[in-house]
Amino acid sequence: MTRKRRRLYFVLLGLAGLAAGVGLALTAFQDSIVFFRSPSEIAEGKVAGGQRVRIGGLVENGSVVKNGQNISFSVTDMANTVKVHYTGLLPDLFREGQGIVAEGKMEQGVFVASEVLAKHDENYMPKEVADALKKSGHWQEGGPPPSTAPAK
Amino acid sequence: MHRFANPTTFMRIANAIFPWAAGLSAVLFLIGLPVALVTSPADYQQGDSVRLFYVHVPAAWISLMVYGMMAVSSAAFLIWRHPMASVSARALAPVGAIFTALALVTGSLWGRPMWGTYWVWDARLTSELLLLFIYLGYIAIADAFEDPERGDKAAAVLGVVGSVNLPIIHFSVEWWNTLHQPSIIKMTGFTVDGSILLPLFLMLGAFTSYTIAIWVLRLRSELLAVKLRNARMSEVSLAPSLNRGAAE
Incomplete structure (x- = not known):
């Protein structure tokens, strides 16, 4: 149960981090997009x-x-x-x-x-x-x- | 919630949905195709090219819907290790890839007479092309390993990571200026006449129910493939012990 919980948080955190990173990158390249x-x-x-x-x-x-x-x-x-x-x-x-x-x-x-x-x-x-x-x-x-x- | 992860329960529900989805899709295509391709009016600017839009918009919608289902399946596999979740994601990938390709091709054919070009690298077209590559990457990775379970895991990671692209595709026409026009279906209403909306909604319904039906068919065949593999594996692992038994 705890391992599943941990994996759930890991996936959610990973997605949030990835989304934040991609968001920053897209904002930085705004002018060329x-x-x-x-x-x-x-x-x-x-x-x-x-x-x-x-x-x-x-x-x-x-x-x-x-x-x-x-x-x-x-x-x-x-x-x-x-x-x-x-x-x-x-x-x-x-x-x-x-x-x-x-x-x-x-x-x-x-x-x-x-x-x-x-x-x-x-x-x-x-x-x-x-x-x-x-x-x-x-x-x-x-x-x-x-x-x-x-x-x- | 987790009892749906049981393959028997899952397939019982899926099999119950199948005839309804298949029937609904057949009815909607029978009504929708003649309305969309023959009886609906030509657009005052686009002429008959507007008919491509009744295939293009539903195909693009399915390309996003299927990816959403695939991303949820992939996440469920990574978190709870439900084997049914990876079966579901594997079943969806080729369906999504084909509808993405269909959306790109129909869009391109429409773009030539309307925009004056088959293709431009604007944010909407580029992100939709990326979606096609993610689907193809998923299919390639899932079968790239000797051990299918490692393929399941690697593909599921890609499936979850790729979901970042979904909001980018959807909002690309609002976040940046693009050649592609913004959505015609908005929270606040529509920007299209009713005579064009009716065939669009018939086709959206037809494509969606068709996709659900195809998903169930693909689930069945993917499950059979897993069962076949497991049967072969147990034969192989049983064989040495049988031989030893015979020799003694």
């Missing part, structure tokens, strides 16, 4: 110029200019905006007001993307963008999402 940065983080200079990063946000309404396969648009989190240049094929869900993630780097104030992915969300707005919007005071939970009306 996030999939993308917001335009505000870029504006705050959290990303060194020339460094490859992903940025995520909404495609600003009226910002998309297509010239064959050369596309330029702005990505916004409603507080800050980043201009993006991209050459290539866009995913079907790409449109104005849509949440997207672009991978590339900043060159002279313009984000040159090598890949553009669409972010899908039943709320029609990525949670992270919504959080960013809420943080910057442009959107309240339950309120209408800003500039995300379906383009169809």
